[in-house]
Amino acid sequence: MAITATHPLDLPRQHLFWILHIGGWVGYFCLGYLQAIAYGKPSGYWIVPATAACTGFTVTLGLRYLLRACWGLPPRRLMAVMILPILGSSAVMDMTTRTLLVRFCETCAPTSRIAFIAYALSYIYVVLAWVGLYLGIKYYRQLQDETQRALAARSMAHQAQLKMLRYQLNPHFLFNTLNAISTLILDRDNGTANRMVQGLSAFLRHSLDNDPMQRVTLRQELDALTLYLDIEKIRFAERLRIETDIEEDCWRALLPSLLLQPLVENAIKYAVAKQIAGGLLRIEARREGEQLVLRVIDDGPGCQSLEGGQLPPGKGVGLRNTRERLNVLYGDDSSFNVRNCERGIEVTLRLPFETRLLGE
Incomplete structure (x- = not known):
């Protein structure tokens, strides 16, 4: 029996999303926990990267549904629509995580409005990375579908031509x-x-x-x-x-x-x-x-x-x-x-x- 290899991006869409989504945030937690150990943080510090990962897992689910709803928009309009939700997601991750972080680091609490804004943007690179990966895979799948349809149409045209000639x-x-x-x-x-x-x-x-x-x-x-x-x-x-x-x-x-x-x-x-x-x-x-x-x-x-x-x-x-x-x-x-x-x-x-x- 022949066994054919399947490309990871050829998995059913829902399966692929949940594998990457769960795996990505678990990896984010592991990386944060390893950094905590490397910097000599207390044993209970694991709750900080765990909270950041869980919050990120939740808020990016909301971003996913928003991206799906706005998928038909031109790229510029899509970017304009997503700016505030991305900033908001970063702020939510910071607020939930910083509440726990100040237990281990009293100087980590914002002391001014500018500091609050700076802290609120501290997770934006994580959210942007998630959005970029999501859009990249979704565009890839869309291109793949269009390519398959084009190949199918070309194959049907060739078959019709051959039958006509035959x-x-x-x-x-x-x-x-x-x-x-x-x-x-x-x-x-x-x-x-x-x-x-x-x-x-x-x-x-x-x-x-x-x-x-x-x-x-x-x-x-x-x-x-x-x-x-x-x-x-x-x-x-x-x-x-x-x-x-x-x-x-x-x-x-x-x-x-x-x-x-x-x-x-x-x-x-x-x-x-x-x-x-x-x-x-x-x-x-x-x-x-x-x-x-x-x-x-x-x-x-x-x-x-x-x-x-x-x-x-x-x-x-x-x-x-x-x-x-x-x-x-x-x-x-x-x-x-x-x-x-x-x-x-x-x-x-x-x-x-x-x-x-x-x-x-």
Whole structure:
């Protein structure tokens, strides 16, 4: 069972407050008592720091409720509102503590109004430290909440974007498949038409049932791609030739589901369908260090307007879709390149080589 460390400031708010509040004032008492021992105070002197700590514990609770009530105010107005309560809290701590202190130190009693005011302000640094710590933690928690909401919103936006990209089935594929089925029915080739309908149904069910956020192994990806290619083989028969060259280590590599389908569809549309003799479609997978390298290659006419790995506007929607999915999922850890070969086009994808962990 995995054990995850929890940051102290990630505790529930009420628990965190009482732990820090009680612990802080207990620490204040201990520090005062140690100072009393160091200066050789009588044994009963412990009641002075104890009274100061108990009074501080109580008055700062009042400050807490006031701070919570005024939390929505701008910082300057909040400071203006809190000045008098902070001064008053310091004066209360001094009055309760000094009443006991004069039993051990007769010269500690104020003898003038100025001395009284000075004594009343003697605990202000303690109260200010408490207020500063309270505001710091509260601002931290607020910033943490806003950061979590921003991350959640960004994650939801990425998921929505990925789902949109993942569910963009090429209408040309659906139109051509349905048109082919219609032609087969008119030609009374019902057996072939039925196989094509079943293949289309299986492919669409796989496309829509799988979570677009879920990654699959390369073996599962090629199994799904086979559903698509079985439909195209019925359309093109011997005109569509397929080769695969997959390194053994790559079968278990993880990648986004149906990542290769738009690339294969693009190759069939521009390299196979436009040639009377059809064409060859080759799918390769290699491992290069910590990267999985996938290639989809055809022997079609290529693209004369291809420059710098970029397709001209209006062409290769499936390729741009795939490029964007990789960018959303992997950022700079992935790359997407399209180039003209001596004959045809080669599309190369590079993404982190990842596999399922044991027990996953």
